[in-house]
Each structure stands twice: as C-alpha cells, then as structure tokens.
Amino acid sequence: MEDALDRLRRQDTAPPGPGSTLSIAEMAERTGVTAHTLRYYERIGLLDGVARDASGYRAYSAGDYGRVVFLTRLRMTGMPIRELLRYVELLGAGDATVDARLAMLVNHRESVRAQLAELQFALDTIDFKIASYGGRCTP
Amino acid sequence: MEDALDRLRRQDTAPPGPGSTLSIAEMAERTGVTAHTLRYYERIGLLDGVARDASGYRAYSAGDYGRVVFLTRLRMTGMPIRELLRYVELLGAGDATVDARLAMLVNHRESVRAQLAELQFALDTIDFKIASYGGRCTP
DNA sequence: ACTTGGCTTCGAGCGCGCTCCAACGCCTAC
C-alpha cells in the first residue's frame, strides 16, 4: 500500500540543491512524471521559463521542481488541467493575485474533502459486500 | 459538501418495490446514472437480462437497480470498466466464482485504501500551502 | 570516424468513459 505513497513522500526530499539543475530524465525520476509529460506540461503552459543548457537541453531549477511537485498534488486530487493553467497564470501575474489563488485552493480543498467522503462511503459499501460474501478474509 | 454524497445515500433508499419495475427515466433519476449511460452499460455487458415491457421499453427490476448501484460504487472508486465486466462475468458464472469475486473486491478495497491515503496526503500539502499563503481563512 | 544514447521539436494517436445524433416506434391527449 505504501508504494505510490512512498514515491510521493520521496518527492519532498529530492529537490535539486539550490543553484544546481536537473536534466529532464532526472526530473522524471524524482518527480515520477515522465519526460514526455514534462514536455507536454511545458507546451501547454504549466511550466514556463524552464532554462536550457548550452546544448538546448532543459535544465530544471529547484523552483521548477517545486512547481511540478505541487501541480502533481493538485492533479492527483482531480484538479483538471484547465484549472492548473489558471492557477499558473495567476502565479505569473504576481502578488495581486494572491487572493484569487488562495480562493482556488480553499475551494479545491473542499472538493478534496468531498472526494474523501465519497471514497469512504464507497469503501463502506465494499466492506459490507465483502462481509456479506462470508467475511472470512483480511480484516 | 453533502450534495453528491446525499444523492448517493438516497440511492440506497430508492429501490423499486419488490415485483415492480422502473422505466429507464426513473432508473436514471434514482441512481444518478443517465439513461444514455444505462443503455451504454447494457450494451457493453454490464447489465444483462434487463426485462422489457410490451412495447419493448426497458423495465428494470430491484435486482437491476441493486447492480447499478453497486457498479456505481465500484466506478466511483476508480475501478475501470474492464474490471467491472470481469466481475459481472463472474457473477453470471454462478456460485463457483464466489472466491474469485471476493478476491477482486478485497483487492480493490486495498486500492481504495491507497487512494484514500494519497488523497489525504495531497490534502495535507494543500492545507500547508493555504496556511503558507497567510492562513486567514476557513479552518 | 562512427556508434550509442539522451535530448530536441512537432504533430498525430490513443484509451477511457461516456455523450449525443438520427431515424424511427409507441402511447396519450387534444
């Protein structure tokens, strides 16, 4: 059960050192987001201003890393990419948008709580079904 | 927050009386699954043996209702339709498949628990982000 | 010099789960 979750927890402890950068492959490995998807995210505007090295290769900063990790968290809670985009646009628009961003997050937090409740509700149903199948099994 | 959840809870208290049947529109209303989707589910084999009235209209039984509700619970916990199909096939194959069905459910329950953990983990991140934005806001 | 392998771009393709359309049938009310 700890598999995907462990990988996620590791995200928080694997940023590039300040000042150093990551290749796309390193980013993919540390964030769990494939290189294809990293390029895709950049293409659609979720990541902007990713630096390049002398050969034109992407060189991700600690900031880029942090953004990918946070976007990942929002994605895994079901925030659609359209909204991620909006959030990123607000980010890019500076301090004036702090309230709007906060509102988005508070709003989304409610949706996550609702998802948790639904999931728990469905889990109860499944538990009940399992019990009614005979009950002999992992507790 | 109780909106979707309330609708779900109502599912459990809105089956057709024993012996009576539901039109597709009534099913849609009570289960929250659209008529389009009910037909789709039948087409792909998730529902079989749905009775018809004299005019060829679908007449859903209490059993059909129960199945739709349970399938809904599995769907909302992310079980893909391919697996629902497998479950339904096992159901159709009779008592010999009880163990296999139970195994599927126990297995899926683990996945739901993992989802809950991931969701909670992401929620913590979001909470933290909200707090770091200033913290003034709904608790 | 040449191969290997990772990076680049652009654009097409895919799997999932619906969602909708067109053309038609049935049944009731006016």
Add this chain to the structure above:
DNA sequence: GTAGGCGTTGGAGCGCGCTCGAAGCCAAGT
C-alpha cells in the same frame, strides 16, 4: 388524426490527459 413526449437502435463524436513516433541534434566512448 396528429402533435408531443418518451422510448428504441446503431454508430459516430468528444473531452481529457497523456503517450508515442519520426526526424534530427549533441556529447561521449571505442
């Protein structure tokens, strides 16, 4: 009898979020 509304079918289309392929550049090893 005719209009309106709900039902039927088969098949096409869609939105989402990737995912992949082709063609080519760059760096390092043998």
